[in-house]
Amino acid sequence: MSVETTKQVSDEHPMEHLLRMDRIPHIWCSTCGLGTTVRALAEALEQLEIDHDKVAVVSGIGCTGRVAGYLKLDSFHTTHGRAVPFAMGLHIARPDMKVIVFSGDGDLVSIGGNHFIHTARRNIDITVICVNNFIYAMTGGQVAPTTPIRARSKTTPYGNYETPFNIPLLAASSGAVYVARWTALHVRRMAMSFAEAISKRGFSLVEVIAPCSTLYARLNKLGTGLSLMKFYHDNSEIRHGADLNDIAIDYQSKIVVGKFLDVEKPTYLDALNHHNAGIFGDKYKPYGGGNGSD
Amino acid sequence: MKADPQNVLTGAHYLDGNYAIAEGAIAAGCKFFAGYPITPSTEIAERVSRRFPLIGGIFVQMEDELASMAAILGASWGGKKSMSCTSGPGFSLMMENFGLGIMLETPCVLVNVQRGGPSTGLPTLPGQADMMQARWGSHGDYEVIALAPDSPQEGFELTIHAFNLSEKYRMPVLLMTDECVGHMTEKVIIPPPEEIELIERRYTDKKPGEAWPYQENELISPMLPVGEGYKFHITGLTHDYRGYPVINAEAQAENVDRLMAKVKENVDDLTWLEEKDVEDAEVVVVSYGISSRVVQPAIAKAREEGIKVGQIKMVTVWPFPEKRIRELAGKVKALIMVEMNYGQVYLEMDRCAAGRCETYICGHAGGTVHDPGSVYSTIKDAVK
Ligand code: SF4
Numbered sequence: 217m218s219v220e221t222t223k224q225v226s227d228e229h230p231m232e233h234l235l236r237m238d239r240i241p242h243i244w245c246s247t248c249g250l251g252t253t254v255r256a257l258a259e260a261l262e263q264l265e266i267d268h269d270k271v272a273v274v275s276g277i278g279c280t281g282r283v284a285g286y287l288k289l290d291s292f293h294t295t296h297g298r299a300v301p302f303a304m305g306l307h308i309a310r311p312d313m314k315v316i317v318f319s320g321d322g323d324l325v326s327i328g329g330n331h332f333i334h335t336a337r338r339n340i341d342i343t344v345i346c347v348n349n350f351i352y353a354m355t356g357g358q359v360a361p362t363t364p365i366r367a368r369s370k371t372t373p374y375g376n377y378e379t380p381f382n383i384p385l386l387a388a389s390s391g392a393v394y395v396a397r398w399t400a401l402h403v404r405r406m407a408m409s410f411a412e413a414i415s416k417r418g419f420s421l422v423e424v425i426a427p428c429s430t431l432y433a434r435l436n437k438l439g440t441g442l443s444l445m446k447f448y449h450d451n452s453e454i455r456h457g458a459d460l461n462d463i464a465i466d467y468q469s470k471i472v473v474g475k476f477l478d479v480e481k482p483t484y485l486d487a488l489n490h491h492n493a494g495i496f497g498d499k500y501k502p503y504g505g506g507n508g509s510d
Numbered sequence: 511m512k513a514d515p516q517n518v519l520t521g522a523h524y525l526d527g528n529y530a531i532a533e534g535a536i537a538a539g540c541k542f543f544a545g546y547p548i549t550p551s552t553e554i555a556e557r558v559s560r561r562f563p564l565i566g567g568i569f570v571q572m573e574d575e576l577a578s579m580a581a582i583l584g585a586s587w588g589g590k591k592s593m594s595c596t597s598g599p600g601f602s603l604m605m606e607n608f609g610l611g612i613m614l615e616t617p618c619v620l621v622n623v624q625r626g627g628p629s630t631g632l633p634t635l636p637g638q639a640d641m642m643q644a645r646w647g648s649h650g651d652y653e654v655i656a657l658a659p660d661s662p663q664e665g666f667e668l669t670i671h672a673f674n675l676s677e678k679y680r681m682p683v684l685l686m687t688d689e690c691v692g693h694m695t696e697k698v699i700i701p702p703p704e705e706i707e708l709i710e711r712r713y714t715d716k717k718p719g720e721a722w723p724y725q726e727n728e729l730i731s732p733m734l735p736v737g738e739g740y741k742f743h744i745t746g747l748t749h750d751y752r753g754y755p756v757i758n759a760e761a762q763a764e765n766v767d768r769l770m771a772k773v774k775e776n777v778d779d780l781t782w783l784e785e786k787d788v789e790d791a792e793v794v795v796v797s798y799g800i801s802s803r804v805v806q807p808a809i810a811k812a813r814e815e816g817i818k819v820g821q822i823k824m825v826t827v828w829p830f831p832e833k834r835i836r837e838l839a840g841k842v843k844a845l846i847m848v849e850m851n852y853g854q855v856y857l858e859m860d861r862c863a864a865g866r867c868e869t870y871i872c873g874h875a876g877g878t879v880h881d882p883g884s885v886y887s888t889i890k891d892a893v894k
Contacts, residue, residue, distance in 0.1 A: 236743065239754060269739040274584070285743055285755065290736045292587065293745035293755075295610050298580035301544075301572065305581035306736070308568050309542060309588020313737050331580075334573040492563045499564055 231258035234268070236288050243282060247441025249400035249426020253347055254283055256403050257318070260410035271314045271414075274303040276328060278354045279428070280320035280347040287318075297328030300335045303342050311341070311485055311504040314414050321348040321362040325381050329361070336390035336419045341483045343413045343420045346383060349428035357431030364467035368435045385460040387421040388477050394420035395477040397463070400427065401449035402473065409475060418483045425452075425471055438468070513537050513706035516565055525698045527691040528595075530662035531621055532557035533698070534669025535593050537706055540619070541567040542592040544581035546574055546600055549633040550689040551623035554595040575600035579607035579620070586618045587736055587744075589711075591673055595621035597689075598631060598640055601647070608682055609648030610746045612769060615724070615731075617676035617683075617711065619669065624688040624850075626876035636689035637876030638799060639851035644684050645828050651766050653773035655780060656684040656828040658799035662696045668825065674709040675780070679772050680730050686827065688850065690800045690879055714740075723753040730772055773829050782825035783834060787813070791820030793892045794838055796859060797848040798824040800879055805848050808885035817893055827855060835862040844868040844892035848885055850876045868892060 229235060235258070244250050261268060268289060275284035277296035284291040290313075294302045299317045307315040317324075324332050324346050335342070351369055352358040359369040362383065363376045384395045394416040398406040406424060413420035425448050427433055429441025438444045448471055455463075456474040463472040482490065489502040518537045525533065532554045535543070543562070545555040559569040572578040575596055582592035596604060601622045611618060624640050626632030640647075644656045655675055659665040669685055676683040712732040714721040718739040725731040731751075734740040747755035748762045773780065788794055793812075795805050802823035812819045820842075824831060835858075838845065844867055847856035853871035860869040872880065872888040 269741070270737050272736060285745065288741050290741055291743045292584075293743070293747065294580065294583075295607055295746055298576060298607060298610075301577035301580040302584035304570075304577075305542065305544065305584025305586075305592070306588045307584075308570070308581075309585040309590040309592075310737055313588075330573050331577050334577070488568075496563060501566060503566060503568060 231255060234258040234261060234288050236286055239286055242286055244279060245430045245441070247427070247429045247445065248279070249349060249424070249428070249441070249445055250280060250283070250347060252400045252403050253345070253406065253424050253426060254286065256407040257287070257316070257345065257410050259407040260414060263407065263411045264414060266314065270312060271316065272306060274299045274306065274315065274317050276319040276323035278320040278323050278352070280318065281323055281354070283318040297323055297326070297331065299323065300328055300331040300344065304335055304340050307340060307342050308485070315342045316414065317342060317344045319346065320353070321346055321350070321383065322352045322360045325383060325386065326361045333386065333390040336387050336392045336421070338484045339391055339393060339418045339481055339487075341417055341419070341485065343410070343416070343422070345410065346421060346423045347426050348383060348423055349426050349432055351428055351432040353428045353431050357435055364465055366467040367432070370435065380465065382460065382464045383423045384421070384463060384476050388460050391419065391481075392421050392477065393418035393479050393481050396421075396475040397423040397425065397473050399425045399445070399448040399452050399471060399473060401445050402452070412475070412478070416478070418481055425465070511708045511710045513703040513708055514539060515703040518703040518706060519700050520702045521700060523698050523700065524695055525662050526553065526693055526695045527659065527662040527665040527687060528553035528623065528693070529557045530665040530698045531595070531669045531685065531687070532561065533700060534666040535619065535673070536561055536565065536567070537666070537700070537703075538591060538670045538673035539708060540591045540593050540673065542582065542585035542590040543567065543569045543594065544572050544578040544585070544592070545594045545596065546572050546578050548597045548600045550625055550692050551595045551597045551621065553692070554621060554623070575603035576606060579604040579611070582618045583607060583611050583614065583616045586616045589735060591617070593619040593621065595623065597623050597625050597633070598627045599629070601640055601643060605643070605647040609650060609652070611682040612648065612652045613746050614744050615680045615769070617680055619672045619676055619683050619685060621669070621685040621687065623692040624686065632877050634689065635877040636800065636850060636879065638688055638801065638849050639854065639876055641686060641827060641849070641851065642854040644686050651770065653770045654684060654828045655679065655681065655773060655826070656686045657825060658686050658827050659691055660799055660802050660823065661691060662694060662698045665691060666698055666700065670706060670708070677709045677711050679776070680733065681772065684828070686799065688800055722751050724751045726751045729768065729775065777829045777832070780826050780829055781831045781834070783831055784823040784825060786821045788820035788822065788838070790818050792818045792843045793846060793889055794820040794822055794842050795846045795848055795885065795889065796822045796824065798827050798855070801848045801850060804879045804882060805885045808882040808889060811886055812889045817889060819889055830855070830858045830862070832862050835859055836864070839863040839866040842867050844870060846870040846872055846888050846892055848872045848880060850874065850879065
């Protein structure tokens with residue numbers, strides 16, 4: 217469920233060239249945490265000074281899954297949970313491009329959980345931006361595998377009692393080479409992390425803790441989207457390199473943010489080329505040069 | 511365009527159907543294969559993984575079939591000819607993103623080496639009971655193209671044909687074979703590359719800013735390449751020619767009508783039947799894949815006895831050769847469908863016969879090919 221916004225966006229959006237202005241107004245609720253997150257990605261793409269023709273965005277299903285539809289890049293709105301394997305196929309076909317998966321917590325670590333861990337394990341050179349709002353928003357506010365214990369949702373009307381995923385720990389232990397977390401109000405730091413993640417060779421993950429104003433905030437009586445966004449920001453603690461076992465998120469308590477992991481590892485294609493060159497010698501032509509059309 | 515010589519193992523080989531399918535894919539220029547092991551299809555993946563490294567292809571063994579189907583769509587949009595192979599249980603999982611492939615209009619090939627079902631069924635034994643799943647397995651209204659090889663030789667040839675059709679019609683194409691063809695070893699002649707005709711992908715000749723993923727009023731639009739500044743959007747949601755979601759009944763009608771029209775308006779081009787002794791026949795045996803070979807001794811025996819039996823082998827099962835069946839129904843006494851299921855494609859044949867002749871199903875639950883005796887007795891029943 218997402219409420220149509222009728223409010224007019226100012227005439228000249230500073231990131232206009234990166235947005236599909238012909239699709240504005242967007243479907244997101246006002247003060248949803250998605251707005252700042254999309255803006256941070258646009259800023260990161262500006263900072264990087266990369267050819268935007270060579271950047272693709274892939275989304276799954278959900279409120280966050282709609283991001284692909286608003287970015288003026290080659291953009292793919294796929295099926296629920298399958299953004300990551302779709303992106304993997306796209307990346308392997310076009311290793312010269314930057315492929316970014318932009319999706320939500322339910323899409324990526326519930327229905328897409330198996331793909332998430334295996335793509336991290338293979339160290340596929342893509343960037344995953346996971347907007348975690350602790351709930352299934354598009355379908356109206358049901359419990360997610362990220363919902364903190366005690367938080368209410370439409371399907372945990374008396375509060376959640378299932379242990380949620382610690383997404384950075386899941387990514388790192390599966391094989392990611394870059395892992396960071398910010399809240400939706402850490403706009404500059406988030407943009408910097410996005411830029412680092414996109415530049416990083418290998419599977420990179422940035423988790424963004426964002427308020428769902430319409431459902432999570434309302435069902436849990438946590439005020440407006442804006443006040444919840446501020447709460448997340450003000451109750452966060454920057455701890456770069458934190459022990460990932462210590463950063464699980466409890467209901468309305470401290471959120472550890474920062475860059476947790478930044479290591480070097482051969483990517484999937486590095487490993488494939490290195491291995492095959494060893495086996496076949498000169499007969500082997502390394503895969504992934506040029507536009508991959510060979 | 512002709513096949514690339516580096517991809518083609520020209521010559522006479524003894525290959526099983528699965529290997530022949532792999533060689534067909536490679537000859538067609540397939541460069542991306544994502545799959546998950548499943549009996550009795552796995553040899554296709556094994557052959558591809560062995561052949562790919564030195565010809566610039568990438569094989570990825572995926573975590574499951576959901577991911578396999580998603581990955582080949584992504585790779586196809588990245589510009590690669592791509593494919594996957596599976597059997598019943600994996601086919602069920604692939605139906606989700608098969609639908610996405612239909613909706614995004616993505617060329618790729620999916621092979622189902624059918625075994626007995628439902629559920630885990632008979633992993634090592636043949637069946638043809640996924641034919642209606644091939645037709646209707648993903649949700650929503652759409653049309654499909656499905657081919658059925660009867661031998662390793664046809665496995666090779668029809669895989670190339672499947673890739674060609676997928677590019678021509680800009681959609682996933684199904685190769686519906688079975689355990690028997692997959693594991694049967696026969697002579698396969700692989701022609702020289704200059705004799706293999708390939709249909710290459712059609713890309714737009716319009717400039718970025720002027721081209722959309724689905725051009726207005728065009729049945730089959732040329733594709734837009736990624737990474738070239740088109741900055742296009744595509745979605746599994748109902749969409750307009752721009753690829754933008756539009757959630758209303760008019761857009762739905764326009765979108766779905768066009769997806770169906772691509773196939774419906776080209777049924778004549780897609781229909782591929784092999785007919786024998788049909789002209790004077792009073793009974794015609796219709797079948798596809800391995801069943802179309804098994805029926806032959808029964809037909810021969812009946813003809814020896816003076817019964818006028820003809821045969822139709824459907825190389826293309828979907829779209830169903832409706833026109834031809836209607837025509838025949840007005841001429842013959844009976845049509846007999848022989849298939850390794852309890853009458854899936856039979857239902858289509860019976861519908862098209864529309865009561866103008868008798869129709870019979872000679873079917874069983876799978877696990878073995880037909881006993882020609884059962885086909886013979888169905889022919890006898892039909893002429894009684
Ligand atoms: S996540 Fe919540 S606040 Fe944001 S668009 Fe969806 S329903 Fe609205």
